[in-house]
Amino acid sequence: MEERKAETGPVAAAKGGATPAVEIAGVNLVFQTADTPVYALSDVDLTVGRGEFVSFIGPSGCGKTTLLRVIADLQQVTGGSVRVNGVSPQAARLDRAYGYVFQAPALYPWRSVLRNITLPLEIMGLPKAERSARAKRVLDLVNLSGFEKKFPWQLSGGMQQRVSIARALSFDPELLLMDEPFGALDEIIRDHLNEQLLDLWRRTGKTLLFVTHSIPEAVFLSTKIVVMSPRPGRIIDVIDSSLPRDRRLDIRETPEFAAIAHRVREGLRAGHSYDDHV
Numbered sequence: 001m002e003e004r005k006a007e008t009g010p011v012a013a014a015k016g017g018a019t020p021a022v023e024i025a026g027v028n029l030v031f032q033t034a035d036t037p038v039y040a041l042s043d044v045d046l047t048v049g050r051g052e053f054v055s056f057i058g059p060s061g062c063g064k065t066t067l068l069r070v071i072a073d074l075q076q077v078t079g080g081s082v083r084v085n086g087v088s089p090q091a092a093r094l095d096r097a098y099g100y101v102f103q104a105p106a107l108y109p110w111r112s113v114l115r116n117i118t119l120p121l122e123i124m125g126l127p128k129a130e131r132s133a134r135a136k137r138v139l140d141l142v143n144l145s146g147f148e149k150k151f152p153w154q155l156s157g158g159m160q161q162r163v164s165i166a167r168a169l170s171f172d173p174e175l176l177l178m179d180e181p182f183g184a185l186d187e188i189i190r191d192h193l194n195e196q197l198l199d200l201w202r203r204t205g206k207t208l209l210f211v212t213h214s215i216p217e218a219v220f221l222s223t224k225i226v227v228m229s230p231r232p233g234r235i236i237d238v239i240d241s242s243l244p245r246d247r248r249l250d251i252r253e254t255p256e257f258a259a260i261a262h263r264v265r266e267g268l269r270a271g272h273s274y275d276d277h278v
């Protein structure tokens with residue numbers, strides 16, 4: 001889709017073939033705090049294939065954000081190994097292997113939509129014409145063509161979040177890491193954005209790692225659902241979805257959907273995930 005610079009070295013070598021997008025083996029992560037250590041991740045194993053849509057679900061504190069931050073090289077593990085596109089998280093970060101979308105859109109209010117999206121490209125030093133061309137392409141992917149000149153405060157919350165998705169895609173990363181991107185939005189908007197996100201995923205072939213609190217959202221979006229539990233943060237179940245990749249919202253009324261949602265719920269219950277929360 002995008003023209004890429006000629007690539008050499010270990011990152012380029014690992015990119016070819018069937019190298020998984022993410023390989024996590026025996027990962028532990030302990031935060032040393034003033035009083036007691038916090039076991040944020042305990043014995044985590046996970047492989048994510050190229051082009052998968054993986055959701056992470058579990059209550060607050062089960063290590064979902066920590067796991068994404070480990071993959072993004074924003075947090076170091078205390079044990080085990082992590083490979084992203086076949087290389088270390090640091091090498092993958094330097095190769096701009098991923099875009100990151102946070103729960104809050106984190107847009108600059110004084111920059112237009114266009115100039116929010118082109119910011120990473122300015123930092124990369126791309127020429128202006130190239131920056132604009134790429135911004136237009138990603139705005140089309142999030143169905144916001146024509147909104148280039150608007151400012152973030154002129155847009156709804158859902159539109160702002162689509163701008164932040166476009167920004168994360170602007171440099172054409174292979175992975176998109178999304179940490180509860182639609183958590184603050186109401187259910188009707190969220191349904192709509194979920195359909196758009198699936199469409200974007202199918203059109204781009206990106207690998208998506210998506211954190212959510214919502215069982216229907218996880219089941220609707222994913223090819224693989226990772227159920228997590230806190231204290232210590234760990235994986236309770238990994239569910240490979242039997243739903244077809246091409247799906248519409250009405251798939252939520254099928255027995256297959258209900259069966260997967262049931263298994264997610266059982267996993268959460270087995271992990272006593274919500275004992276402290278309900």
Ligand SMILES: Nc1ncnc2c1ncn2[C@@H]1O[C@H](COP(=O)(O)OP(=O)(O)O)[C@@H](O)[C@H]1O
Pocket residue numbers: 031032033038039040058059060061062063064065066067233
């Ligand atoms: N920098 C940090 N220092 C100490 N504890 C942390 C830090 N970051 C996260 N934690 C703790 O690690 C656990 C997992 O946190 P987090 O990954 O944010 O969970 P989630 O995203 O699933 O809500 C929580 O108990 C949290 O309080």
Ligand SMILES: [Mg+2]
Pocket residue numbers: 064065066179
């Ligand atoms: Mg979190």
